[in-house]
Amino acid sequence: xxxxxxxxxxxxxxxxxxxxxxxxxxxxxxxxxxxxxxxxxxxxxxxxxxxxxxxxxxxxxxxxxxxxxxxxxxxxxxxxxxxxxxxxxxxxxxxxxxxxxxxxxxxxxxxxxxxxxxxxxxxxxxxxxxxxxxxxxxxxxxxxxxxxxxxxxxxxxxxxxxxxxxxxxxxxxxxxxxxxxxxxxxxxxxxxxxxxxxxxxxxxxxxxxxxxxxxxxxxxxxxxxxxxxxxxxxxxxxxxxxxxxxxxxxxxxxxxxxxxxxxxxxxxxxxxxxxxxxxxxxxxxxxxxxxxxx
Numbered sequence: 001x002x003x004x005x006x007x008x009x010x011x012x013x014x015x016x017x018x019x020x021x022x023x024x025x026x027x028x029x030x031x032x033x034x035x036x037x038x039x040x041x042x043x044x045x046x047x048x049x050x051x052x053x054x055x056x057x058x059x060x061x062x063x064x065x066x067x068x069x070x071x072x073x074x075x076x077x078x079x080x081x082x083x084x085x086x087x088x089x090x091x092x093x094x095x096x097x098x099x100x101x102x103x104x105x106x107x108x109x110x111x112x113x114x115x116x117x118x119x120x121x122x123x124x125x126x127x128x129x130x131x132x133x134x135x136x137x138x139x140x141x142x143x144x145x146x147x148x149x150x151x152x153x154x155x156x157x158x159x160x161x162x163x164x165x166x167x168x169x170x171x172x173x174x175x176x177x178x179x180x181x182x183x184x185x186x187x188x189x190x191x192x193x194x195x196x197x198x199x200x201x202x203x204x205x206x207x208x209x210x211x212x213x214x215x216x217x218x219x220x221x222x223x224x225x226x227x228x229x230x231x232x233x234x235x236x237x238x239x240x241x242x243x244x245x246x247x248x249x250x251x252x253x254x255x256x257x258x259x260x261x262x263x264x265x266x267x268x269x270x271x272x273x274x275x276x277x278x279x280x281x282x283x284x285x286x287x288x289x290x291x292x293x294x
Contacts, residue, residue, distance in 0.1 A: 056145060061215045062218065067130060073239045087150050092113045093113075192279070276288050
């Protein structure tokens, strides 16, 4: 089959917005449309003279197992040297009513705080105690930033130039080692509700600092060897075995076109689906949408 990752044209928004464990990436998603009739420009320039502002940090997190290594659903011990992702148009919103991706039919932005630059980050950077990676900061009006959007697209330069995602590392199983360099170039835009986790994020008071987080769940692609085989995180995942089968002399160096050509149609479709389901806000869900939020 021939599957193309496409950059879409108009934004619509949903997500599952559950508290607790993340649902399988194959859950159906409806489309909704954000409106900004009452949106306030919250760029640093527009708010520079206001006293009712604070500093909002926009961060990205691949979670601990990306930095520590993990076991795939099919028994491969995976360790990343680098895991690059290129992010575009990262934007936080204050919405009223609060945007619930599970039930709201539109994102009604009252205030936006946008990071006006593209950023490539290495999600594998840092040790076990590393903080989520800082993408940048913006001066923003105080309030609760309860929605987040961003776009993933190929980097124009830097170590991952030409790739949206670049996974570099090694996988081991039964005495076999596969050194991999996997370059993926889809274009996706996501919209998400409020961060779901052990602590709340995005509550900004004047003169203070708060943060919001784009989270990436790579166990959606590879599964989790610590979870039961019939758990949704494994039944919906590709695993590493189909990729290992493409290696030659212990080396796997592939891009998206090569994967489309060499994987089975079923496995390639599953790869597409799981990559599109990477984006979260903590355990809160994001929907893949069309267009670029503004």
